[in-house]
Amino acid sequence: MGKYAHLKGEISGLSRQALTRLREEGLPATPDYFQIFFEHYAGVNPALSRDIHALESIDETSLDVLYQRHFPAVDGQSLKLQEESQKMVALILERLSATLDQFGDDRQQKLESLKEQVSQGHVSLETAVHILGDEIGAVAREYGKMRSSLQESLHRMEALRQRYEELGQRARRDFLTGLLNRQVLEEMLQEICLGEHRHPLGLVAMDIDNFKEINDTYGHLCGDSVLKLFARKLGEYVRRDDLVFRFGGEEFIVILPQTNLAATYQLAEHIRRHIAEHVFHLEAGGQLSADISLRLTASFGAASHVAGESHESLLARADQAMYASKRAGRNRTTIAAHPEHP
Secondary structure, X not given: OHHHOOOHHHHHHHHHHHHHHHHHHOOOOOHHHHHHHHHHHHOOOHHHHHHHHHOOOOOHHHHHHHHHHHOOOOOHHHHHHHHHXXXXXXXXXXXXXXXXXXHHHHHHHHHHHHHHHHHOXXXXXXHHHHHHHHXXXXXXXXXXXXXXXXXXXXXXXXXXHHHHHHHHHXXXXXXXXXXXXXXXXXXXXXXXXXXXXXXXXXXXEEEEOOHHHHHHHHOHHHHHHHHHHHXXXXXXXXXXXXXXXXXXXXXXXXXXXXXXXXXXXXXXXXXXXXXXXXXXXXXXXXXXXXXXXXXXXXXXXXXXXOOOOOHHHHHHHHHHHHHHHHHOOOOXXXXXXXXXOO
């Protein structure tokens, strides 16, 4: 059963914790949100738990970002598996919520009635003891059935997850750099921009300067190696909650949750300076007859989402600002113009 194998008798309690947390946060009990908090309380996903603790506040936008990061989506080849898994989780949630509510309400009513009858002398203490014994037995049987049902369903979910996880990873990642790809970027941005998020969202676009000269001088295989090294360093320079994408060619995008325009600009400058100061080393082999060391620069555009703005507009503004940096001499950051019609 994979990462859930050690839970066994804890499943019902963890499920109750996850549902209770969603209710406390005023969030819908969707399969995605349930999985986030189930794995958080189960302690099976330390990276997810760290990200949850780091959130200043929890809302649908922040949970959507967490889900995209920690639970890979699937491509068309495995869409049927994903749909089956989602239906299963939804059914479990529906049954669990109903069972927990009825479980508590029914027992509470019976115990209140018994208490009243004893106090009024309608039921003897001896009889009350027998009734309570029966109730305790019923509770144990109902709890056992609920736990068995959940464990069986989680076994099936784990089997499905293992079948589509590998395909999902490939569909989300750029084949060369391993970063999230353009399709995931646009899907995530569209969902965020269409939703009602209460926190600012920053976006940085960047493009390696004079990359064509590297390809022309050292060959395209060397250029590919440079892209890999650049992507690796970029991942080191961003914050833990930021998301890095390869947009295409030598262009990269960073999404910055809960970040206003001023902070977005500052992070872009932080990355730009570190890139310019770093020396990229490529070892001999393939098209390279000897080791080489390169210094790179990149041009940046910084933008912040405006309420009502489409994801296409946000990307376009950041891209235009990045090309303005190119025209101004490269190796600099330009703040995007405010949209005329959000």
